[in-house]
Amino acid sequence: MRGGGVRTICFAAFAAAISLSCPPLLAQPFPTKSIRWVLGFAIGGAPDNIARVVAQQLTNQVGQSVVLDNRPGANGIVGTEMVANSTPDGYTLLVTSASFAMNPSVYRKLPYDSVRSFAPVTNLASSPGLLLLVNASFPAQTVQQLIELAKKPGAQLAYGSSGVGNATHLAAELFNARTGTKLVHVPYKGGGLVTNALLANEIQMVFTNPATIIAQVKAGRVRALAYNNATRAPYLPEVPTMAEAGVKGIEMDPGWHGVLAPAGTPAAVIAKLHADIRTALDNPGVRERLAALGVEPVGNPPAEFAQFLVRAIKRAAELTHVAGIEPE
Numbered sequence: 001m002r003g004g005g006v007r008t009i010c011f012a013a014f015a016a017a018i019s020l021s022c023p024p025l026l027a028q029p030f031p032t033k034s035i036r037w038v039l040g041f042a043i044g045g046a047p048d049n050i051a052r053v054v055a056q057q058l059t060n061q062v063g064q065s066v067v068l069d070n071r072p073g074a075n076g077i078v079g080t081e082m083v084a085n086s087t088p089d090g091y092t093l094l095v096t097s098a099s100f101a102m103n104p105s106v107y108r109k110l111p112y113d114s115v116r117s118f119a120p121v122t123n124l125a126s127s128p129g130l131l132l133l134v135n136a137s138f139p140a141q142t143v144q145q146l147i148e149l150a151k152k153p154g155a156q157l158a159y160g161s162s163g164v165g166n167a168t169h170l171a172a173e174l175f176n177a178r179t180g181t182k183l184v185h186v187p188y189k190g191g192g193l194v195t196n197a198l199l200a201n202e203i204q205m206v207f208t209n210p211a212t213i214i215a216q217v218k219a220g221r222v223r224a225l226a227y228n229n230a231t232r233a234p235y236l237p238e239v240p241t242m243a244e245a246g247v248k249g250i251e252m253d254p255g256w257h258g259v260l261a262p263a264g265t266p267a268a269v270i271a272k273l274h275a276d277i278r279t280a281l282d283n284p285g286v287r288e289r290l291a292a293l294g295v296e297p298v299g300n301p302p303a304e305f306a307q308f309l310v311r312a313i314k315r316a317a318e319l320t321h322v323a324g325i326e327p328e
Contacts, residue, residue: 044192
């Protein structure tokens with residue numbers, strides 16, 4: 001345990017939260033009013049872009065509006081706390097990302113319990129890796145050239161992230177650890193703000209989710225130097241993996257963008273939410289739009305997603321230790 005940040009995690013806690021055994025029938029049809037999806041990050045980031053695609057389809061599908069409520073701050077903690085304290089009736093949900101699993105390792109004290117405060121619903125979509133990007137005007141054309149520039153005497157190259165402890169922060173610190181560079185961290189409140197900073201040359205590089213910036217890559221405004229996955233991204237086959245670019249040991253688990261309800265939400269409501277989201281993700285138009293963002297639809301059952309979260313929290317603790325990120 002590091003700094004009290006990593007709790008003892010067990011699947012039983014999640015299973016209890018979602019009451020997996022024999023859910024009762026709903027007393028009345030659900031939903032009967034608008035559903036609010038709270039996001040802990042600013043507009044324009046990967047969670048926001050993905051959620052908007054699915055929410056639009058759900059609105060058409062269930063006959064009630066699914067409204068996005070962006071509450072950026074503290075690596076998603078502001079929005080996460082809001083949902084943890086919400087009425088557990090299925091009408092206020094959290095849309096989150098890998099930062100949810102990392103926060104227990106990078107913050108000494110959270111205003112909620114990452115396991116007991118939530119009932120997992122499903123993982124909307126996953127991304128196998130992050131892209132290492134620089135502004136199109138930046139002189140480095142390869143990862144090795146970037147490393148050479150970063151190691152020059154007096155170099156003060158900076159990278160942006162979506163927040164302290166976010167996957168984009170962790171990937172860059174793993175890069176520092178593996179290459180011996182000392183890139184300076186500049187945290188923002190969301191992936192959209194990081195993209196704007198990179199386009200404005202406020203920062204020199206970024207590791208980011210394809211869903212945040214793929215349009216800018218294809219427009220030639222930013223340059224992709226590498227992809228931190230074991231295989232190349234099918235939507236950018238010309239971009240080498242980090243290992244092919246000469247940097248090994250920074251592959252990360254797939255990025256994810258999941259939906260969680262407050263603990264105590266009725267099991268029948270959780271089951272209905274999952275079924276509706278699963279149907280939305282099976283829609284050909286939704287799948288096409290998600291593919292354009294560089295992500296793959298998932299829609300796994302609540303119990304499976306709960307087990308996934310257990311593994312993600314444990315893995316995040318291991319990676320933050322390797323990267324040398326100390327809990328705040």
